[in-house]
Amino acid sequence: MSFWDKLKPAAPTPPAAIGTDVTSDGKVLRLHWEDGKRTASTARSLRLACPCAACVDEWTNQRTLDSASVAETLTLLEVAPVGNYALRITFSDQHATGIYPWRVLREVTERAPAPS
Numbered sequence: 071m072s073f074w075d076k077l078k079p080a081a082p083t084p085p086a087a088i089g090t091d092v093t094s095d096g097k098v099l100r101l102h103w104e105d106g107k108r109t110a111s112t113a114r115s116l117r118l119a120c121p122c123a124a125c126v127d128e129w130t131n132q133r134t135l136d137s138a139s140v141a142e143t144l145t146l147l148e149v150a151p152v153g154n155y156a157l158r159i160t161f162s163d164q165h166a167t168g169i170y171p172w173r174v175l176r177e178v179t180e181r182a183p184a185p186s
């Protein structure tokens with residue numbers, strides 16, 4: 071490590087969710103963050119933001135998922151932690167390849183909050 075590396079500010083670590091909860095109808099994921107914030111998004115908003123290689127072209131970063139193909143009635147079948155950095159979400163359309171890091175979950179739930 072050089073002298074200049076020591077002067078660089080450390081990259082801010084995104085806050086992690088300390089609590090996750092899916093509403094009983096399976097439509098909304100609620101997150102409780104370590105900084106005290108609570109956010110929530112619908113299954114559909116999360117599905118549209120899926121970061122997996124089937125939904126985003128890995129070379130161009132273009133979203134290839136057609137939003138018209140995602141039903142308004144989409145629900146969450148399973149939300150499982152991946153290490154301590156992400157959640158793997160299984161949707162009712164059987165899409166289960168999306169791994170959502172905390173940074174993505176925070177961004178989506180703040181940009182597209184679930185109506186309460």
Ligand SMILES: [Zn+2]
Binds near residue numbers: 123124125126165168
């Ligand atoms: Zn995907």
